[in-house]
Amino acid sequence: MALGQMIKTWFQGLRFKSRNQQLPHPSVQSNGLNFRFAASDDIRSLLDIERDVFEALPWTFSYFQHEISGNSRAVFIVSENSEKILGYIGLRWNRSLTDFHISNFAVRKAFQNKGIGSQLLKAAEDLSSYLKITHLTLEVSRPDLTAQGFYRKRGFESARILTAYYNDGRDAIEMEKELKLEL
Numbered sequence: 724m725a726l727g728q729m730i731k732t733w734f735q736g737l738r739f740k741s742r743n744q745q746l747p748h749p750s751v752q753s754n755g756l757n758f759r760f761a762a763s764d765d766i767r768s769l770l771d772i773e774r775d776v777f778e779a780l781p782w783t784f785s786y787f788q789h790e791i792s793g794n795s796r797a798v799f800i801v802s803e804n805s806e807k808i809l810g811y812i813g814l815r816w817n818r819s820l821t822d823f824h825i826s827n828f829a830v831r832k833a834f835q836n837k838g839i840g841s842q843l844l845k846a847a848e849d850l851s852s853y854l855k856i857t858h859l860t861l862e863v864s865r866p867d868l869t870a871q872g873f874y875r876k877r878g879f880e881s882a883r884i885l886t887a888y889y890n891d892g893r894d895a896i897e898m899e900k901e902l903k904l905e906l
């Protein structure tokens with residue numbers, strides 16, 4: 724996916740974000756879908772997906788708002804068709820810009836298994852390689868073997884178990900993927 728222009732505009736946008744203004748909305752087309760960075764007026768749609776997909780502990784409005792409008796080290800990429808947002812991936816990076824943490828990742832149930840999640844993950848990896856970030860990390864619920872399988876197939880490995888990580892007592896597995904920097 725050609726993210727070059729989108730990423731450049733996004734960098735310019737970061738300066739606005741730190742002044743609590745909106746990020747610009749550059750976008751790219753891929754396989755009939757539009758990919759762009761989320762803005763605060765997308766949060767209602769993201770909440771809609773969140774409720775559709777996560778049975779336990781969906782993110783709240785203020786959590787999305789913090790990551791999209793407040794936290795200058797976080798960003799969300801959304802995928803949409805001509806009607807609505809179909810999925811999103813949230814990324815947060817560390818101070819030294821070596822790691823991206825996948826904070827949230829979901830595709831509407833009715834649109835799963837059509838390749839949208841793979842494309843969102845690829846967009847996150849393209850963004851990582853543009854920024855020369857070498858590690859992607861995430862937490863996944865320990866009983867959720869489907870999501871773990873999805874990540875394993877795409878190069879992630881289990882790093883450690885986080886006991887009682889979620890408020891409801893479930894353990895999480897921390898997974899990570901080392902990205903090869905193209906020289």
Ligand SMILES: CC(C)(COP(=O)(O)OP(=O)(O)OC[C@H]1O[C@@H](n2cnc3c(N)ncnc32)[C@H](O)[C@@H]1OP(=O)(O)O)[C@@H](O)C(=O)NCCC(=O)NCCS
Pocket residue numbers: 776777828829830831834835836837838839840841842861862863864867870872873876
């Ligand atoms: C995990 C998740 C984001 C993946 O999104 P997705 O859009 O379903 O992902 P994809 O369609 O790219 O891949 C899913 C499967 O569909 C298959 N697939 C991909 N393109 C396809 C196509 N055009 N037609 C049919 N199947 C296809 C893939 O092969 C893949 O199977 P594999 O993992 O065995 O390779 C999504 O399932 C989801 O929202 N799950 C619930 C929330 C969740 O678990 N989030 C992660 C928490 S850590």
